[in-house]
Amino acid sequence: DAGITQSPRYKITETGRQVTLMCHQTWSHSYMFWYRQDLGHGLRLIYYSAAADITDKGEVPDGYVVSRSKTENFPLTLESATRSQTSVYFCASKKGQGRDNEKLFFGSGTQLSVL
Amino acid sequence: AQKVTQAQTEISVVEKEDVTLDCVYETRDTTYYLFWYKQPPSGELVFLIRRNSFDEQNEISGRYSWNFQKSTSSFNFTITASQVVDSAVYFCALTSPKSRDSNYQLIWGAGTKLIIKP
Numbered sequence: 001d002a003g004i005t006q007s008p009r010y011k012i013t014e015t016g017r018q019v020t021l022m023c024h025q026t027w028s029h030s031y032m033f034w035y036r037q038d039l040g041h042g043l044r045l046i047y048y049s050a051a052a053d054i055t056d057k058g059e060v061p062d063g064y065v066v067s068r069s070k071t072e073n074f075p076l077t078l079e080s081a082t083r084s085q086t087s088v089y090f091c092a093s094k095k096g097q098g099r100d101n102e103k104l105f106f107g108s109g110t111q112l113s114v115l
Numbered sequence: 116a117q118k119v120t121q122a123q124t125e126i127s128v129v130e131k132e133d134v135t136l137d138c139v140y141e142t143r144d145t146t147y148y149l150f151w152y153k154q155p156p157s158g159e160l161v162f163l164i165r166r167n168s169f170d171e172q173n174e175i176s177g178r179y180s181w182n183f184q185k186s187t188s189s190f191n192f193t194i195t196a197s198q199v200v201d202s203a204v205y206f207c208a209l210t211s212p213k214s215r216d217s218n219y220q221l222i223w224g225a226g227t228k229l230i231i232k233p
Contacts, residue, residue: 033220042225043206058220090160102148102210104221106160 003027006091006107013081014115021076021110023091031094032074033058033104034066036087043090049074081114088112117142119209121224128197129232136192136227138207144168147211149183149190150221155203163205166190194229202231 004025013019023032034046045058047066055066063085065077074093078085091107118141128134140149151163164174166183174181178195194201207224 040225043223045220048220088158092160103150103162103165104152104160105162109158 004091004093004105004107006089006110008110009108010111012113012115015082016080019078019081019112021078021089021091021112023074023076023107025072025074025091025093025105027093027095027105028071029093029095029105030071031096032068033092033094034064034074034076035090035092036060036085037090037109038087046076046089078112083114086112086114117144117209117211117222119207119222119224121205121207121227123227124225125228125230127230127232130199131196133193133195134197134229134231136194136205136207136229138190138192138224140188140190140207140209140222142209142211144211147209150208150210151181151190151192152206152208153203154206154226160206163192197229197231199231199233202229204228 007022030051033048035043036046037043044060046060046064047055047058049055049068052068052071055068063078065079068074089110089112092104094104120139123137126134147168149166153161153163164181171183171185180193182191190207204226206226208221210221
């Protein structure tokens with residue numbers, strides 16, 4: 001019962017570098033999400049995906065790129081990391097829409113520091 | 116626009132006290148879902164409950180209970196006889212599956228940090 005896993009757990013990088021955060025789920029859930037969590041802002045949606053090859057912007061997409069070539073994977077790339085992207089990143093998934101499908105399952109998070 | 120307000124930024128109580136976390140929401144949709152999630156110090160977000168807009172029955176799960184009142188647009192969470200392990204940040208969230216405005220996504224409150232002192 002692997003569930004949803006994120007890697008790495010911690011990452012330190014420098015301004016201007018490209019960084020990719022990985023997310024993998026074993027349930028074949030249709031929807032996957034990337035959130036960032038910052039003090040004073042709660043959880044903010046970066047990107048989401050309703051199915052393989054379908055992605056859409058959330059509340060704070062600038063500076064991020066996602067792809068979903070396979071249902072189980074949803075990597076998040078910071079093309080040129082900035083200090084303002086220092087945050088805790090959470091990946092989440094849900095089965096579908098409506099009733100029991102609306103429950104979100106979260107990964108353990110990736111703590112990213114951009115120096 | 117949809118919105119979730121958790122006015123209590125931080126609550127601190129002594130173990131065994133009862134504590135209520137407030138959640139007030141705004142939506143124009145008639146079909147919606149409300150959630151509570153817990154984020155313990157370890158950081159992972161844990162689902163606690165989902166309530167749909169057509170079910171106003173209050174729910175109890177052990178020491179946890181939830182009071183859903185559509186008349187006041189509130190979905191409050193009460194912990195009875197609190198324990199140190201209840202210390203966490205608690206988030207309330209809202210989604211409207213048929214709402215274009217919400218982009219079918221969860222709208223999150225800012226969270227309430229609950230500190231239970233031994």
